[in-house]
Amino acid sequence: MYGADAYVTVFFHSVCILQPWKLRIGQWNCTIWLSTSNRKVSTMSKIRILPEQLANQIAAGEVVERPASVVKELVENSLDAGSDRIEVEIEGGGTRLIRVIDNGQGMDEDDLLLSLERHGTSKIQNEQDLGSINTLGFRGEAIPSIGSVSKMTLTSRVADSPLGTRVVLEYGKLTKVHETGCSLGTTIEVRNLFGNTPARKKFLRTTRTEIGHIEEIVKNYALATTKATFILRVDGRESLYLDQTLSLKQRLAAVMRFKGDFLPVTSSGGNSRHLKGFLVPPEQVSVGPSRLRLFVNGRAIRDRMFTHAIAEGLRGFLMKGKNPAGLFCLEIPPDEVDVNVHPAKQEIRFRNGRDVHLFISSTIQQAMADHQQQIKSVLFGKDKLPDRQPVPIWGQQDSEDVVLPRSENPAAGDTAPSASFPPEEKTGAPQDIGAFGGDKAFRLEQDKSSDDVAPCPVSAPVARRPQPKKLKPAVRSIYETAEPMPGGRGASRTQEQRLPSPPHHGETAHNLQVIGQLDNLYIFCKGPEGLVVIDQHAAHERLLFEKLRRQFLERRVVSQTLMFPETVELSVFQAELALKNSEEIARIGFAVREFGGNTFIISAVPAVAGTISPTELFLDVLEKFGSEKESSGGGLLDNILANMACKAAVKAGTPLSAPEIDRLLNDMARADLFSHCPHGRPVMRLFFPDEMKKWFYRT
Numbered sequence: 001m002y003g004a005d006a007y008v009t010v011f012f013h014s015v016c017i018l019q020p021w022k023l024r025i026g027q028w029n030c031t032i033w034l035s036t037s038n039r040k041v042s043t044m045s046k047i048r049i050l051p052e053q054l055a056n057q058i059a060a061g062e063v064v065e066r067p068a069s070v071v072k073e074l075v076e077n078s079l080d081a082g083s084d085r086i087e088v089e090i091e092g093g094g095t096r097l098i099r100v101i102d103n104g105q106g107m108d109e110d111d112l113l114l115s116l117e118r119h120g121t122s123k124i125q126n127e128q129d130l131g132s133i134n135t136l137g138f139r140g141e142a143i144p145s146i147g148s149v150s151k152m153t154l155t156s157r158v159a160d161s162p163l164g165t166r167v168v169l170e171y172g173k174l175t176k177v178h179e180t181g182c183s184l185g186t187t188i189e190v191r192n193l194f195g196n197t198p199a200r201k202k203f204l205r206t207t208r209t210e211i212g213h214i215e216e217i218v219k220n221y222a223l224a225t226t227k228a229t230f231i232l233r234v235d236g237r238e239s240l241y242l243d244q245t246l247s248l249k250q251r252l253a254a255v256m257r258f259k260g261d262f263l264p265v266t267s268s269g270g271n272s273r274h275l276k277g278f279l280v281p282p283e284q285v286s287v288g289p290s291r292l293r294l295f296v297n298g299r300a301i302r303d304r305m306f307t308h309a310i311a312e313g314l315r316g317f318l319m320k321g322k323n324p325a326g327l328f329c330l331e332i333p334p335d336e337v338d339v340n341v342h343p344a345k346q347e348i349r350f351r352n353g354r355d356v357h358l359f360i361s362s363t364i365q366q367a368m369a370d371h372q373q374q375i376k377s378v379l380f381g382k383d384k385l386p387d388r389q390p391v392p393i394w395g396q397q398d399s400e401d402v403v404l405p406r407s408e409n410p411a412a413g414d415t416a417p418s419a420s421f422p423p424e425e426k427t428g429a430p431q432d433i434g435a436f437g438g439d440k441a442f443r444l445e446q447d448k449s450s451d452d453v454a455p456c457p458v459s460a461p462v463a464r465r466p467q468p469k470k471l472k473p474a475v476r477s478i479y480e481t482a483e484p485m486p487g488g489r490g491a492s493r494t495q496e497q498r499l500p501s502p503p504h505h506g507e508t509a510h511n512l513q514v515i516g517q518l519d520n521l522y523i524f525c526k527g528p529e530g531l532v533v534i535d536q537h538a539a540h541e542r543l544l545f546e547k548l549r550r551q552f553l554e555r556r557v558v559s560q561t562l563m564f565p566e567t568v569e570l571s572v573f574q575a576e577l578a579l580k581n582s583e584e585i586a587r588i589g590f591a592v593r594e595f596g597g598n599t600f601i602i603s604a605v606p607a608v609a610g611t612i613s614p615t616e617l618f619l620d621v622l623e624k625f626g627s628e629k630e631s632s633g634g635g636l637l638d639n640i641l642a643n644m645a646c647k648a649a650v651k652a653g654t655p656l657s658a659p660e661i662d663r664l665l666n667d668m669a670r671a672d673l674f675s676h677c678p679h680g681r682p683v684m685r686l687f688f689p690d691e692m693k694k695w696f697y698r699t
Helices: 052-063 067-080 109-115 142-147 207-224 248-256 304-313 353-379 536-553 572-580 582-588 614-627 634-648 658-670 689-695
Strands: 019-025 028-034 085-091 097-102 151-157 164-170 173-180 185-191 229-234 237-242 263-266 274-279 291-296 299-301 325-331 432-436 442-445 513-518 522-526 531-535 559-569 591-596 599-606 684-687
Touching (some): 067 097, 067 185, 067 207, 085 207, 142 151, 207 291, 207 299, 248 325, 263 353, 291 304, 304 353, 325 353, 353 684, 536 634, 559 591, 582 591, 582 614, 582 634, 614 634
Antiparallel strands (some): 019 028, 151 164, 151 185, 229 237, 274 325, 513 522, 531 684, 591 599
16 A cells, blocks of 8 residues: 555654664555654654665765776675675676676675665774774665665575575665575676666766776776686676786786886885885886876775875986876775775875875885886996995985985995096085086086095096998997087097096996997997997986985085176066075075165076076076975975086087096996986986897897
8 A cells, every 4th residue: 555665653752862763564664753852743844854765875876976886885895705706797887787796705684684774884883993994895885875776686695504595676675585595605786777866877978988997996906905816797708807816916917908017116114004016117107197006905095195105206207297107005004094084985084194105205215216226237237336325305304404324435426426527636615627628518517525425436448449431420439539410519529639638547337338429419338238328418417416416405515606796687576586495595506695676696506507607597496496386395406406407417419538428327337316317207228139139030
């Protein structure tokens, strides 16, 4: 008469609060509400309690956004049940059928029926459990929410029972409960998703798009749980199969379809936080959206702070417009992270976000520093590698009183040694050294301060080798007489002018045999593993940047006093920037004072930029201070120092002599970071013999 979901409401006016009591009489579901008020309840009251089915549909709007949301909730339940084999089958983009089969602990009849109730869960029991959640699911909303907008069948069996139980729901209505034969574990079928809410269904994307979202969900949890086998079938075709025998690295390579070598990232021990993962080398990252997969305690998440920390760790290695790619798994105590901030549990909140950010970025910086050592062993030979020094990290300690360890071996030089090639006798005041060419020759800077960093020695000149009579103009040997290329800044020089006199003795840090220069920009060398091509400007820029950065942290950036101070007229905005950032400007190496109004006098500039117009350099620094989103911090200072190093580095089109090239290679071999310029461009490229044989079909 009333239907399967009729409600009988009885009010008792002597109780304190509204309390629902559910009864089942035959085919009818009855709910008795006990009213707490002593006052008479009006039948025309504006506030009403929503029916349970409608409440479930509203909850489904938050939890079940699309078919991929259903797959996510069901896979999480399977993993929480201890499954080591999960099969996902979808048809029609997930709207026609979603079937998830696992071999977990399973549920008996009572648990199956309780799982259909809102907030029915086995994951948490009290308020204290909510503060340290160790499971993927915990709210108990997924099953009833999904069942309210689909035709759902649940089949499950526990280990100690010969038969299982099958429960059938049709858009929130329980229609069948009976025993059945089935395998250990749980199978959930979701058919005709959003069949009773066509307005929700029409907002779904194309079938291809929905399948793509489902694949991403399965891939994420296959990467988060390597001990389980994951199988995905789309319209009867096997789309993904990741066996539990595959390692995390193998799974990631298969998921990302990446055939290169990942850079491993592992945090050091002794901390409650642990970070591990694999990073795509910066030079192999493509332009486009970020391809990062982030996990916290086994949960796939999207977190801006996590992503920003990774980008900070890779600062100086990624070109503008490129984003990091790879996988990172963060293990953190459950009480330090709140996973109950998003209905779909895709976003989290860290209790100590600043500390976590620094931990992630410093771990990645250390991984990149270790990667530099591996590159050194390949390029320069393992027997030529000096001991590596710690890499300074922005924000790791207060930059006002940073004291970094130095090498006790003066011959090893600074971590980022000066790339000043022909050394001069040391004097008491800082000055420019070295001249590459004629009147407008490019000059390289060397630190002449009173610190204990000795200049890197230059190896003895290599004996001249016979050259063929005709040589392609674009490729010239560094041993022959060099004429400047079109657009080059160097003047014509003879071989005798290019070689040092007298030679400076010292151990060669690199193990490369220089072949020659191409277009006065690329240096070709024969290395232990193959052909090495080096961009001279990018290499020198990185060395100068690391030197400036270390000097800045140690508060000892070398300045060069101008013989004739320059006067510069600033705008009101520029004058405010100069006064506001006067301390940082002084630490960079400038000596600037007010002259009246918006006029300033520049009396000293950083010695590394001694050949650049002081006014031009000062205005460029002010522009950086004004254009950056943040007025302080490592990112801003890195950009300023990188711009200074770029302007001071040896330019394209500048011919280099044999000792100059040798000095540059020595400095690269001694530096901690050298593989990329501060703007992220690669410094060198290694061509292996096998690769070159393929070019000429010799394999």
